[in-house]
Amino acid sequence: MAQEPWTTKRILDWTSGYLERKGDEHPRLSAEWLLADVTGLSRVELYVNFDRPLSPDELACMHAAIEQRAAGEPLQYVTGEMPFRHIVLRCEKGVLIPRPETEILVDAALEGVDRAADVGADPARVLEVGTGTGCIALSIASERPGTEVVATDLSEEAVRLATRNCEALELGEVVSIVQTDLAADVDPSLMGSFSVLVCNPPYIPTSVLSEQVPAEVVDHEPALALDGGSDGLDVYRRLLGLAPVALAPGGMLAVELYEGSLDAAAALARAQGGWERVEICEDLTHRPRILVAVRKAEKR
Template sequence: MTDEMWTIKRCLDWTNDYLARKGIERPRVSAEWLLTSVTGMSRIQLYTEFDRPLDSAELARMHDAVVRRAKGEPLQYITGETAFRTIDVACEPGVLIPRPETEVLVEEVLSYLDAEVLGPRPVDAAAHPRAHPRAVLPWNEMVEEQRREEQAAAGEDRDTRDARNHDEAPDEEVAEEAPVPASDAMPCARVLEVGCGTGVISLSLASERPGRVRCVATDIEPRAVDLTKRNRRALGLTEADVDVREGNLVSPLDRATEWGTFDVLVSNPPYIPTDVMRKLPREVSAYEPELALAGGTDGLDIYRRLLRAAPHMLRADGLFACELHEDALGKAADLARRAGFEDVEIVQDLAGRPRHLLARVPASVVARAEEEDGRAPA
């Protein structure tokens, strides 16, 4: 009887050996994740409860999962979820599986926002109405300056206001002098993500900077839009945090009210060159959507369209951030410089390969886009 019992340890060891014989890379990891999905246990619990038997329902689910994995189906589609930075999201067939490389892209966007949008406060916007100058004020000085501006606009100085409040409404004096909550004065960033897939970029930005980052995320694939919305709900975020829209690239954006209002345009577009597409592992080519992978001959078909769109979407000195194929970054950087973008930088991924392009869209390029659009400067 004992020999026939399928315990956690026996199932883990058998699955590891079986997947190894089928040529699955890192079979032990696959075995662990499949078991955690089937049992609801953590990976640590698997090793602390080796003798726990699996019931008949768990065995049936595990058998189905192992068969799918042995055929090469990605773990994320089998378990229905994946981890990305600080969040866990649902992952389904028909939508691109998030990669660790993209976590670096999110980090770069956050670093820019913290340094240029969320932390600094503009004190002189003469260069361009949408520019973020580098000068900053501490929060307490920002609050005090805001008070002084409001008082000046009302035609009152502090002494006059205090005297009137003392005579007419002593109860209101405390409220008038109470510190302004930081959230009332803190700037809020606007981010446009094109091609959101599972939504991990926008959802991470909104989750890691709660109330400080507002995202609009677009995707042409209805399944991706639906999945991002479900992931948003599961994370407790709202439409105000991440507004998800179906459409091709920037087409869901309102020309009159939204063009030129974003601090960042970020994208992990289809970027696999045609020759590389032919050599992709079966685990990718047979299961993940070609629409989210194929980037044309040089991998830059969608990138070129985003490059043209960026000056129309961003405020002056806004950030254009894009994940691309390692062999295409040099050409992509040249295209960005020829388009007038500045501070063009190539960032490596976790494996040390060139993976991300960052560039700023200067005021002159934004102004030219505004003129082409017939829009007044924002």
């Protein structure tokens, strides 16, 4: 009796059931992502090719991917990529996986770029600290052509990955990626000329990280990009010190932070002084997510 072939539908159904038994919160979605990556089909195309049999090579790749996912490895590391806004990025172990909520941070930064353009900044310059995959810097550069972006990261792995993503998107002429702590090795002549300083720093309070964050995140993603210290504001305090040096008059600081830390973060900015306004912005689920602060413009 001939063995039943492993078709798209059969492998999707089997993988969904297997991953559900292994504790995957979204087993069908995981199955779709894995199979789409292995076959080169989109998730929509999978459903119009239910009877398509998998080749032996595809089956072998799918088996390996299923076992990685069943062991708790994030989907983005298994497939090696993820979409972010209008671009697709490579993702690798050792570098933080971009989150959908960070797209709101890009929106805030783009408002700062547009504001700078409106008052005649040419080109508008953006400094991103802690670029990771490059998702923020590369989104800004791709969505606002002509904007000059300097992106930094302390991690050598992150700088290598962000550079590859930059090259793949052909944005090397407008995006510079620097391995450094905060902005220590950024060209000093650029200091005071940035229209936007944007950052998604490590912001999870240490106690929250150890007690509330899922194992899939804690066990697989870099602690350097997650742990924000006792109150989640260790790096943010350093950004407050950098902002008056890096930003042009009227420039914007935009930072993603832990929802329980934003009131304290806003109070620190207001106590520092020099800001025209300090605001807390919500994400799409109406949770406080982003701090936006605009420097006072020069008096005329």
